[in-house]
Amino acid sequence: MHSTRQFLAILHLNLSGATQRLGSVLTIIIGVACAVGVLVSMLAVGTGMMRQAMGNARDDRVTVTSVGARDIQSSIPRDQADAVRDLPGIKKDSDGKPIVVFETLVPIEGGRRVTGTRVFFPLVGTTATFTQYEPEIRFTGGRGFQRGLHELIANNACSRQFTGFEVGDRRSIRGVDWTIVGQFDEGQSQQCKVYADVETLMSAFNRTTYNVLGVMLPSPADFDVFRNALQANPTLRLEARFERDEVAAGFKELKGILDFASYFVGAIMAIGATLGAVNCLYSIVDSRRREMGTLRAIGFGSGAITASILCESLLFALPGALLGCALARALFNGLSASPFGYSFQLAVTSSLAMIGIFWALGIGLVGGLLPALRAARLPVATAIRAS
Numbered sequence: 034m035h036s037t038r039q040f041l042a043i044l045h046l047n048l049s050g051a052t053q054r055l056g057s058v059l060t061i062i063i064g065v066a067c068a069v070g071v072l073v074s075m076l077a078v079g080t081g082m083m084r085q086a087m088g089n090a091r092d093d094r095v096t097v098t099s100v101g102a103r104d105i106q107s108s109i110p111r112d113q114a115d116a117v118r119d120l121p122g123i124k125k126d127s128d129g130k131p132i133v134v135f136e137t138l139v140p141i142e143g144g145r146r147v148t149g150t151r152v153f154f155p156l157v158g159t160t161a162t163f164t165q166y167e168p169e170i171r172f173t174g175g176r177g178f179q180r181g182l183h184e185l186i187a188n189n190a191c192s193r194q195f196t197g198f199e200v201g202d203r204r205s206i207r208g209v210d211w212t213i214v215g216q217f218d219e220g221q222s223q224q225c226k227v228y229a230d231v232e233t234l235m236s237a238f239n240r241t242t243y244n245v246l247g248v249m250l251p252s253p254a255d256f257d258v259f260r261n262a263l264q265a266n267p268t269l270r271l272e273a274r275f276e277r278d279e280v281a282a283g284f285k286e287l288k289g290i291l292d293f294a295s296y297f298v299g300a301i302m303a304i305g306a307t308l309g310a311v312n313c314l315y316s317i318v319d320s321r322r323r324e325m326g327t328l329r330a331i332g333f334g335s336g337a338i339t340a341s342i343l344c345e346s347l348l349f350a351l352p353g354a355l356l357g358c359a360l361a362r363a364l365f366n367g368l369s370a371s372p373f374g375y376s377f378q379l380a381v382t383s384s385l386a387m388i389g390i391f392w393a394l395g396i397g398l399v400g401g402l403l404p405a406l407r408a409a410r411l412p413v414a415t416a417i418r419a420s
Contacts, residue, residue: 064353068396072296073381074364091277095260096279097248116269124251134247137240137244139238154226154227160230165249174216181233185204194225307400310349314405335410346397346401351397358386
């Protein structure tokens with residue numbers, strides 16, 4: 034008999050008797066579902082964080098920092114910032130002025146509404162034309178800040194999560210009261226963002242350099258024109274990145290830590306599920322010793338028996354994977370989280386579901402290997418003794 038036909042015949046025989054071994058089968062499925070559910074749910078933290086961070090990133094925006102630095106570590110002198118405005122490849126506004134914003138970042142503290150926990154997040158000093166650079170901003174109350182005044186505007190996520198960010202509230206910064214004069218929405222962002230006039234903020238903190246420049250391009254294709262001009266000027270020790278690349282680089286380390294923790298815990302769960310699958314499949318093989326020996330006696334090859342047991346293990350793992358992914362999505366997709374003061378929603382995506390399925394198949398493959406080899410090595414005499 035052809036080996037493929039042997040394999041299919043044995044697999045059909047194995048699966049037809051699954052109802053008689055329902056306890057062992059359910060043990061495998063539930064164990065795999067737990068391992069996959071935990072892994073996918075934990076990976077959803079890093080995925081949700083990146084989705085939140087990248088939600089408002091655009092391909093026609095560029096972030097300029099000092100060479101080798103990012104965000105708050107960057108330092109850009111005023112003369113270099115002014116020189117950037119004159120470079121080619123920058124989009125102009127209706128008045129023919131380049132759309133470039135100067136920003137400085139200062140950490141401030143806020144208390145959560147529910148728990149009262151103190152959390153640090155950035156106060157961004159920016160130029161008054163920042164709404165041209167971020168057209169996704171929509172004011173929902175109050176007005177924008179005015180130059181030279183101690184005024185703040187905060188997005189609605191701030192007022193939802195923290196106290197003291199309603200229009201008219203005052204916040205003490207460096208011993209001076211700053212007034213919340215406006216609230217706004219900013220696309221999909223759930224992160225608290227507070228803006229102030231950059232020159233006023235720099236004066237309050239005795240700063241003379243900016244941290245970041247934001248540049249709007251006419252189109253993403255103009256990036257090379259702008260970057261080449263930036264690099265060609267020997268007086269500018271600055272580098273430019275697409276906004277998406279800058280955001281991804283800023284969260285790469287944190288996401289790596291979260292993913293490592295996810296796979297570490299997932300691996301522990303997978304080991305438990307694999308051992309459970311091994312024990313259950315050993316039990317199944319032992320209960321079918323006569324059957325396996327008889328198959329060997331009538332000419333079925335050991336390869337077909339091994340492949341059928343492995344395939345059986347994989348087929349038992351697959352519904353566990355689907356169940357684990359379904360539970361992770363039902364329980365955790367869209368769940369709000371705020372680790373390290375950064376707010377976002379967990380995201381159970383199709384790519385994470387595929388990782389969960391491959392994880393489950395790996396559990397099924399490893400868990401079924403030893404029982405499959407044991408079944409294939411049963412001697413023909415076993416059938417005679419068992420009968």
